Amino acid sequence: MAVEVEFGSAPVAEDLIKECLQRSEGYDLEGFLLGQGAIPAKIMLVGEAPGATEIVEGRPFTGQAGKVLEEYLNKLGLTRRDIYITSAVRSRPFKDKVVAGTAAGTVPRLSRSNRTPTKNEVLAHAAILDAEIEYVQPRVIVPMGNIGLHRLIGSHETISSLHGKVIEGPILRLEDPNDPRSGYVFGERSYSIFPLYHPAAVIYNRSLEQVIDRDLTALKDFLAVKNNF
Numbered sequence: 644m645a646v647e648v649e650f651g652s653a654p655v656a657e658d659l660i661k662e663c664l665q666r667s668e669g670y671d672l673e674g675f676l677l678g679q680g681a682i683p684a685k686i687m688l689v690g691e692a693p694g695a696t697e698i699v700e701g702r703p704f705t706g707q708a709g710k711v712l713e714e715y716l717n718k719l720g721l722t723r724r725d726i727y728i729t730s731a732v733r734s735r736p737f738k739d740k741v742v743a744g745t746a747a748g749t750v751p752r753l754s755r756s757n758r759t760p761t762k763n764e765v766l767a768h769a770a771i772l773d774a775e776i777e778y779v780q781p782r783v784i785v786p787m788g789n790i791g792l793h794r795l796i797g798s799h800e801t802i803s804s805l806h807g808k809v810i811e812g813p814i815l816r817l818e819d820p821n822d823p824r825s826g827y828v829f830g831e832r833s834y835s836i837f838p839l840y841h842p843a844a845v846i847y848n849r850s851l852e853q854v855i856d857r858d859l860t861a862l863k864d865f866l867a868v869k870n871n872f
């Protein structure tokens with residue numbers, strides 16, 4: 644029997660979201676946005692955290708990194724309707740900086756920018772990612788960048804050593820979904836984990852273009868072989 648596929652956000656329980664937002668109080672995080680895509684999906688992409696554009700648009704990867712992500716998908720022959728896209732943190736981590744006025748008499752103003760989430764912020768949002776994985780039931784998980792990679796397998800390796808390689812095995816989840824102090828444990832289920840550089844990485848380092856191209860070709864080949872899974 645064909646499985647019915649929906650497009651949208653995983654129906655994460657309101658209580659879990661409320662708890663996660665309460666735990667985020669005191670951190671410089673703003674907005675909240677769930678992942679989006681096919682449910683169920685064989686492939687789940689896990690980024691870092693939404694940025695300013697994503698929070699305004701209410702859709703993951705719609706800013707500058709989103710344009711690069713669209714190129715990733717084109718190269719893989721996939722669309723947003725074929726996969727589920729989420730990230731380790733579901734609010735925008737920001738930092739404020741006082742910018743001096745340039746012209747005489749101009750008042751200094753605050754400038755807000757995106758930043759990398761901290762380990763505590765990732766932990767505060769861990770139950771959300773666990774719930775999304777549970778609903779979406781992916782077989783292949785693609786962490787994009789170190790934040791997603793470390794959330795899923797721990798921080799003993801980096802994206803520069805694991806990008807473009809398949810790791811078969813379990814992933815980390817909160818031991819107690821209602822208590823981040825319980826810490827992470829490896830779950831029972833095994834996944835194919837295929838780390839990629841985060842789409843924003845190439846914006847800052849153009850020399851990664853060829854490496855990423857090779858990784859995407861390897862991922863496409865891997866998915867073709869796994870097609871009947």
Ligand code: URA
Pocket residue numbers: 689690691692693694697702703704705706708709729730
């Ligand atoms: N980076 C991410 O990891 N997620 C987004 O939604 C946007 C940028």
